[in-house]
Amino acid sequence: xxxxxxxxxxxxxxxxxxxxxxxxxxxxxxxxxxxxxxxxxxxxxxxxxxxxxxxxxxxxxxxxxxxxxxxxxxxxxxxxxxxxxxxxxxxxxxxxxxxxxxxxxxxxxxxxxxxxxxxxxxxxx
Numbered sequence: 001x002x003x004x005x006x007x008x009x010x011x012x013x014x015x016x017x018x019x020x021x022x023x024x025x026x027x028x029x030x031x032x033x034x035x036x037x038x039x040x041x042x043x044x045x046x047x048x049x050x051x052x053x054x055x056x057x058x059x060x061x062x063x064x065x066x067x068x069x070x071x072x073x074x075x076x077x078x079x080x081x082x083x084x085x086x087x088x089x090x091x092x093x094x095x096x097x098x099x100x101x102x103x104x105x106x107x108x109x110x111x112x113x114x115x116x117x118x119x120x121x122x123x124x125x
Contacts, residue, residue, distance in 0.1 A: 002119045003029065003044065003045070004028055004029070006018060006030045006050045007034055007051045008051075010060075014030045017038060017108065017111065024112055029044050031069075034059070037058070041067065047119055048076065048077050048078075048115060050066060050078075051078055053083075053084050053093070054084065061092065067097075068096065079099060080102065080109075082101075085104075090103075
């Protein structure tokens, strides 16, 4: 079973995305804080990470940088799910190594389709 870690400080976003992914048969781990995210990611070994940029302690872009700098974690695909919708923000995310840059508000169905595509599975249910 595929495993996805969702890191977002907005409870509604966590709940909505978690529900959508679980219904598709994906194991989900949620984090509302990014401060220990790298340690949790190392422990959980997810197949994909969905990461909010604007986190209170450590920004999502900084978490991304730390992950991409770690040879053991660098290959894990990262989706940036964020309200930062400026072209320059997206460019910075892609330079950092984000696989997909998705701006809020977003379609949970489209997000699920991207997740399933990245995990090598077929379209949403």
